[in-house]
Amino acid sequence: MSSNLLRLEDCLEDSPQTRALIGVYERDCELLFNYSKGLNAACTRVANAQNELTLATQELSQKLKDYEHTKFSLSTDDDMISSTLQQLIPNVDEISSYNTVLHTQLVDNMAYHAKTFIETDLVECHRLKSSFYSGDKHHEEAAAKLARVSKKKPSEKGWQEATDQTYASKKRIS
């Protein structure tokens, strides 16, 4: 892998080898981008499912509590269903609170980092790539202009302008 290292000083030379190596990095970046998006979607799905489980458990707990407030004519205060529910409800509430903690941890420790990695690092790669290609195009145009000016009519002003433009676009790339 060490032979594949892309060095900043090599880029300044702009050899075909460096360009080919940049292409390799770009392809890997694209692969990683797609893979990360898929992984992020999977992480988000897990976090959403955990959230839905939390909400569902809370609803179940509420339903169990509702039994006490359902006015059955024939029930007594000490009927078996009521007392069983009173024992069950704290357990459901406990599970519900575990689910809440799990959801928070999944969002904070998994979904958040996957999203941040994509939105900062990988999007930055895309930005740099497009900046490189636009700068490269600009440089080629400036170099072509300089070549024409040098060959045809060597006016001091035109030459200076073309040279400045080439220099500026070279600077922009590096």
Place this chain on the structure above:
Amino acid sequence: MSSNLLRLEDCLEDSPQTRALIGVYERDCELLFNYSKGLNAACTRVANAQNELTLATQELSQKLKDYEHTKFSLSTDDDMISSTLQQLIPNVDEISSYNTVLHTQLVDNMAYHAKTFIETDLVECHRLKSSFYSGDKHHEEAAAKLARVSKKKPSEKGWQEATDQTYASKKRIS
């Protein structure tokens, strides 16, 4: 509550008190039916959420395994991401198998029983209630017919028919 007990022998007498008591049982049955449907919906929601969490965890595990098969040009066999994923995947698979077990237990021990209770016991209550009212109506019509026959023209055949019909409908209710 013991004073509210509905006894089969009291029903055979058909007193207003018994009818009022049947009404109380019917209203409680309706309340319990509605409550149980709500509880069943909550149970089903929890089971479905748990199922979605299982599927989401399995998808996440698959995504993590996919990394190995993504052909990055610049990666080596011993890169850190790969080795970290190899340690992570068994844990995700373990969580996935817990989720599968949880889902099976929720379906078998919670959702199934709530559904069965509603579909057998409570629906049977509804069937008995509608059967009672249709039998009661039939009996009233037969008794009215018998009263008319007895008063107007006491023919042996008409009287016998009406009496048989009344008897049959009385039997049908009890």
